[in-house]
Amino acid sequence: MRTDRRLLVLDDDPTGSQCVADVDIVLDADPATAAAALAEPGSTCFVLTNTRALDEADAVALNRRILEGVIAAGVDPATLHVVSRSDSTLRGHVIAEPAALAAVLAEHGRDVDAILLCPAMIEAGRFTRDGVHYATVDGEAIEVGATDFARDATFGYASSDLAAFLAERSGGNIREADVLRVTLEDIRTGGVDAVAGILGAARDAQWAVIDATEYTDMEVVAQAVARLEQQGRTILTRCAPSFVRPLAGQSGARVLADEDIPVGGADRLPHGLVVVGSHVGLTTQQLAVVQERSGLVEVELAVSGLLDEARRESVIVETARRIREALQASDVVLYTSRELVRTDDPAASLAIARTVSDAVVDVVSRVRDARPAWVVAKGGITSHEVAEHGLGIVRARVAGQFYAGQISLFTPVEAPDEVLGMPYVVFPGNVGGREALADVVARLAAATASRTADPAAAEPAVVDPAAERARHV
Template identity: 45%
Template sequence: MELRSVAVVGSGSPGGGMAQVPAEYGVVAARGADWADGLPVPLDVPPERVAAALAGARRLVVLDDDPTGTQTVRDVPVLTRWGVDDIAWALEQDTPGFFVLTNTRSLSPEDAAQRNREAAEAALTAAARAGVDLVFASRSDSTLRGHFPLETDVLSAVLAAHDEPVDGVLLSPAYIDAGRVTLDGVHWLRSPSGLTPAGESEFARDATFGYRASRLSDWVEEKTGGRIPRAGVRLVTLPELRGSTGALQQALSSAREGGVLVVDAVTDDDLRATALAVVEAEAAGIRLIYRVGPSFVRARLGQGAHQPLTDSQLDELTGDGHGLIAIGSHVGLTTRQLDRLAARVDPALIEVDVERIVTGDAASHVDEVVARAATALSDAPVVVSTSRRLRLGATAADSLDVSRRVSAALTEAVRRIVAARRPAYVVAKGGITSSDIATHSLGIDRAMVRGSLLPGIVSLWQAESGPSLGLPYVVFAGNVGDDDALADVVERLEGR
């Protein structure tokens, strides 16, 4: 395969530096530093235009496979339970959609399928009672990790059983704020060396959800085991999306039998243009499922990028004293962020030893962690982190089991620490970690997403009920921000 050195820097580029990318990857490989030059003029699609189009549109139910999908939005309900009454509460809120945190990325395929099925059935039951039409987004990782096509297959089956057969799956993993874009059908991630094809990133080597392809049509073929061949994936390119040919409308109107539609996206305006076309197609009777990253959800909710919460707003939310930071993510970025946090803020660092957890000493080890953390909170922010050396099982299923056991120990430790000494705030680092701490440690079942702490990333929830009412809860994905991001967030919360 021919490789070209590409400097992806300059105006309009989501990253900077040098990268080796296959020449077949199109415009980025061909143009290098000038890859954005010569593309069609960016669209101007204000959020208000999408918001106006949502009047009478289907209500969006975002089944989120970890809590980090909320980081791009504000003032939106989020549920960690999916009983009919919980969903009815969310439908009563004056919003165009809401999140249901299923946390399925931490589950086995069988359990993930069952949880999607339960949540979808409950949502359809609540919607029928309220006389509301729904559309489902299966929100997953912008670095392409998660249960695909399982989750969209389950949702399709549930809808078909309710006489609402699905015409197509919209695939849009873009996360504009974090530099994850799709161009020429190839998904790209920003890294210190520039734009990296997704299949060449560290995330593609994930022990459970690894993959090889960067071109999304190839990725679909890979993940479906050839059931959906690359030739069966329809791509709407950036020139088509930004042009006047109506290619996206044509592709949507011709969607049939669960085919996959990939849409290029480099800016939020691209995604809002897609959202407008989707709403129009749905009004005409087309039924879609969205398999998307965080940015399309924001577009479909009629929101634009918003400023982070101000210091005065944080002062109103946080209590006296210091905060608790729980870190479960093992990606390299999180480890670098933890190192920078330790250097800048000087927190108390307490490690959950993975080896002790998996070799049968979990209970006594958690006792030690809780006692040390509760004492240290009186003098400094406390970091409770899993040991940084990743322990893998013999198989993908074994690795997932190890991950669940370690997460359970960290979650139990946080629950007991908060009960022993209530912190001023809680930060959870990592998607699975964030979900488990929200539900099991803090008892959050209904909440509102109030906003972010950094532009487009790191959301702050406010519980609407339960034992953690009034405690700021910060959801921080493992794979976002620069090396200083965690330290920046903690310094703001500590009022430094």
């Protein structure tokens, strides 16, 4: 990898850092914060845009503003590799966001030669073979177009072949025949030379789809990308979490041991809060297991009441009151009612999701000064909104994951006083087995109990962002 290269990851929800550790996470809308995080050569910074919760025009505008702002703040675009990080099940503004970023780079003298699409997330069983993307559901690999993910109310699609998917999502503006393909044979037989040859032929922001069924495949591709960048080529990436790891020059997973979970502190309650907003089927199953196993106090936020403008404020106030009271004696789970309110209009469906998300954030903001020991947020949109607006986190550091490549723990670095020292767990809506959420909660509860029993171990470590960055570099 180039020693001066900086990896700017614009993440459309907060789950993209699941496969890396010791990197900065920025939630601040001011691009100067991200530019500061990229001050050191070799650094990686995730900017959580939450654009999967926005309509396309707003998503494009935000992507443009952040990248333009980072460059204006002094980061040389010649040293940047820009990643548009999104979903391993192909949801999100797949075409529009990379196109906007490519346009900004072109405006600063960096014409993009290739846009890579690499949606593999190995840990969650999402992989690409022969150009076809698969998701593992109940232990069986299924073409992603046949899964529930493809029937998303806002970002639905039909094609599992990635080149055909790009043609479908672009409304025919991208021709399937024009999409380059990097196959497993190219990667495993031809190696870096073959992959660099294929990608080196790309011109004018040409799309290329990447096969990957294991990390070694993506490592070869990352090496080919680095070679091309050393030759002056400009490559932009649209990918799921796994490919970020080799692009960032990291290998292996950092799985948290119990002693790595920094819960506790004399000024904190001995109990934590779980916030569940995602409505994917797996989340509902995981919530049911938590309810069966944990003994948490359950607080339901009724969606029907939130959509009634006359009742909304009273529903929020009462929900916050119940949580604050329950946290004094127990861990608490806040969840939105499981009935999914939707319409045939994607914009209306997105507006409903926005209303519910805003209410969840409002509740969390009203209870954070109770100082829970920890917070877990379940669901991509939920975890972004809770972090930024509910808890007021401006910048955090990825401490590691609960499982290899899945479920990150953030350590707040810039946040309100009542949030500093409180671990924040980002739990995507569509990963993990049925028991995963209950297992994470059990580990947090056990760590809290252990720290409470041993006050000397309860003081959380103070994170010095500059020292941590220097150690990582």
